[in-house]
Amino acid sequence: MGSRNTAPVTHRRVNWAGLGWMFLFFWYFSGVAQLLIIQAGVAGWKGMVQASMVTLLWMVPLLLFPARTRLLAGVLGIILWVSSLAGLGYFLIYGQEFSQSVIFIMFDSNMQESSEYLGHYFSWSIVAVIVAYSLGGLLLWTRVRPVYLPRKALVACCVLFLGVSVGYNAVHQYFKRATVKLAAAKFEENIEAAAPWQIVVGYHQYRQQLDEMSKMLATQAHIPPLKNLTDQHAGQRSTLVLVIGESTTRQRMSLYGYGRPTTPNLDQIRSQLQVFDNVIAPRPYTIETLQQLLTFADEEHPDLYLSTPTLVSVMKQAGYKTYWITNQQTMTKRNTMLTLFSKQADVQTYLNNNRDQNETSQYDGDVLDPFSKALADDAPRKFIVIHLLGTHMSYHYRYPPTYDYFKDRSGVPANVTDDQLAVYNSYDNAVRYNDYVVSSLIKRFSNTDPNGLLLYLSDHGESVYDPVAPKVLGRNEAAPTRPMYTVPFIVWSSPSWKAAQANLPLDGAYLHRPYSTSHFIHTWADLAGLRFDEFAPSQSLVNADYKQGRLLIGNPHTPSGLRDFNSLPIDPLQAPAAQVAQHKNDPAPGTVPKTAND
Template identity: 70%
Template sequence: MAIIEAASDRRGGVDWAGIGWMYLFFWYFSGVTQLMIALSGAAAFEGLQQASMVSALWLIPLLLFPAHTRLLAGVIGTVLWLSSLAGFGYFLVYGQEFSQSVIFIMFESNTVESSEYLKHYFAWWIVFSTLAYGLGGWLLWRKVRPVYLPRKALPVACVLLFVVSMGYEAVHQYLKRDTLERAMAEFEENIESAAFWQLAVGYHQYRLQLTNMAKQLSDMERIPPLKNLTDAHAGQPATLVLILGESTDRQRMSLYGYGRPTTPNLDRLRDELQVFDNVIGPRPYTIEAMQQILTFADMEHPDLYLSTPTLIRMMKQAGYKTYWITNQQTMTRRNTMLTTLSKQADEQVYLNNNRDQNTTSQYDSVVLEPFGKVLADSAPRKLVVIHLLGTHMSYQYRYPQEYARFTDRAGVPANVTDDQLEIYNSYDNAVLYNDYVVSSLIERFRATDPNGFLLYMSDHGESVYDAPNNAVLGRNELAPTTQMYTVPFLVWTSPSWQARQQTDFAASLHRPYSTSHFIHTWADLAGLRFDEFTPGKSLVNPGFQALPRLIGNPYQAKTVRDFDQVAQQQAAALAAGVEQGQAAR
């Protein structure tokens, strides 16, 4: 050791190569997996960047106790290697990034399900890859050597390493967030990609969200059932399907008149569909929209979901076996409400366990196989809820390469700039793939000759460089555009169901409606009546009343607006822009 220290002194006092080997050794257990994830396109490079920074933390004990460098490196490295195997193996099997959603699935699965997964995915090459991965770590450990820093430089180096690895991010989140709880959650999310923390943070968040979900479920269990519920189809076999889309603006669907052929399959099925063309979502965010879509809450009474049954519980009360199939992320801080809703169903199929939704390995077609299995279930009365990723940002991750059909300016409005063109086209490609998924679900359902109906709608829309707000991308209820709220709303009914229900769809296809009252429409379509049912809030009821279509945050009165006024203002701005363009020519 004295020889190494003397040699370091002759080189200027710091063994930089030794520090480099230390860092590479610790980085290996996070960086290898994150590098594979990034290079495969399964997720962005953000995880690699985060893991690379957090890995610097483990240099501190080795610099503080250089006499025990190899022992400390061995102990810490073993912990990192063992904790990294979950993420490494998960990527080898699924091509996805390990997340707390995976932990949720692991703990929610029984031993039979776990053994079935192991049998299905086990391959010897995975064993050899894991052994090779361990061998790589051992070879790097052999390169680790003591590094003796000058006494005055040691505390400075340790502080800098802590700041770079965790300290800066912790302070940054604390100053940026409005509560300590929020800051802690964001901080944990930003260190989650690194080994050890991936399991520690994932398990901590799993327990936290499980506690929150358990409380919500417990509260919902105490909600009394609907009063005096009757079912016009009681005693009859029935299968009802609700497809919940994501971020899909109907103004970008050829089914609704868009110039590009973005929905060729639904266009082909149009004669079998009831296409409602004046429906909006109440809020441009999934969780907030779902709180109203799937409950009795609405813009005027946003807290009713806390005291009235959800759509799932309503259907269970009517005697339906309920299923929830989702390609949305399962267990994240943001998605607890969705998972709580899904847990009310009798059976759940969680398909998306990625830490990052932006992956090229998780397309919505994954819902087709479990949907087929549910249709084959012998239960006589079934409700099937399917939640898609749809056209969620980032759009290029929502479709496989063969659906990248819109790549040039053909059919693109003149207002779209060259810099915006790629994103504009990728959204249309996402709509095109969504058309394939939704039409495939309809065709599979139709092939079973069901007694029932299928309804597809989106939670909200999306603004993607649409005129006259040419620079707007995404959703912002403080600066609303119509595209953020206009949603597709389609119904397919089987002949046997329609014959019994005899709903006059022709009278309701153009009615102005907000999905904040959707539960009344669903109950009406399903033939359910109860004391809480309001005919005027059902889109398909003869007693329908055209109510103001409010948008905005119902908890902040200043943000609440009438959608139709927003639409009028946008139409006027568009007309003014056209006139100015014509005058300029």
């Protein structure tokens, strides 16, 4: 009788079924949440692709140590399961993808707030889903089995899985980015969709941003207040509202003459509004624009925000209780400046905690209830900032299905191709939904019979296959077009506020003044009835002493790259003939024309 061979059998063929079950088990803890996100229409496939690629990393130790497959799978599975519960639970409650912003809120809350949160959102249905989810993971674990590979196949698989999951991404970012720090940040962003990196990366980024924000807040705390500030409305109950839009060019608003009915609600109340039609943003990017719009910095003095108060600080100095309601993804590394502005407010409401706001449905209608709550506050003097997501790319995520209004070529310029049509229409639909949100804010505000005003403007515009640049989509400071900078600027004032501000006639020629929002803080001070030593009446859009200056656009840290907005080409279909004729005499692109004030 021959002896029995107890050595493990080395299969010549790859056990594809074993590899499949192994992958499915690890993928489960990231893929289920991503599938729910896609199914709900909250985001696209980007997160799913990233999570699926990173999943391959966990298969490597099982292939290297097949005799311990079940043990390793169990230990790794528990880690992935625990870390994935936060993302799954957050989606079940909010319908959003877990992100660094959520971690910021978690650590920014006290124990009482956390207890109230759990008590408010506790649901047996959520418990049932989590139990079913956990049982699904356990069932998949029972299907995991050892996979023995020949040495060459083992090496090939390990190299491939490591490369696809993290290796290629790390090397690619290292050579693509200017610094190791930037490369590491982008690498983290590309693995964040998968468990447990949602928690690990999120917490790491939270700590980085918290340190940076703490330094900025400390710097702001040492900035002296404005000198000799006076308030025309001191002692009065008043509410002032600033609504900041996103990526909305006025050239696509029927309120400004666009052929499609993209702003039917604002059109209906136009007689109640002061509609300024010649206002531009200095830069086509949110952070860079707001750094000027909400501070004393401008294109010629870009660093003044480091030594002068922000608009929120100014309003607090004037005795206003301040609120910041935002649907922007605020608490991320890119948006530290936005966090600085918001954290200076007395009350903050953060609505958008998605990991990737560009590819996520997060509707601005969510700001309406927090706004009503702020209006109901008993504070006698209130300053409320509302920061919308507006018409930010990707446009089809900015409005609910009921606002899918424009679907065909009716009213579409001839230059728009069939391939461009869907995007062109989705932008107009986003503008139409933005009209609903802004008009609803005005309606809710006016219904409180306030003493005050509401001002709406957009941070910058957007170029979306417009006739002046038929192939351009988005924003690019290196290749500027007019739609990237032309922004809406409208004011609604209560009757009592208008009467008190009779010295500011917001009509006639005032509405057509060329103006850059880089000087906005002076206009706001005028509208709010504030005066201080630093106030410049010549830079206020609504002041009798206003002086027209150069409408500079571009990166102020490279002055040679600054140019006058009026040097940009004009779309002859959207501009008066006289303006086109005048434009023929404009300076060559890339130059800043001299004026009498130089």
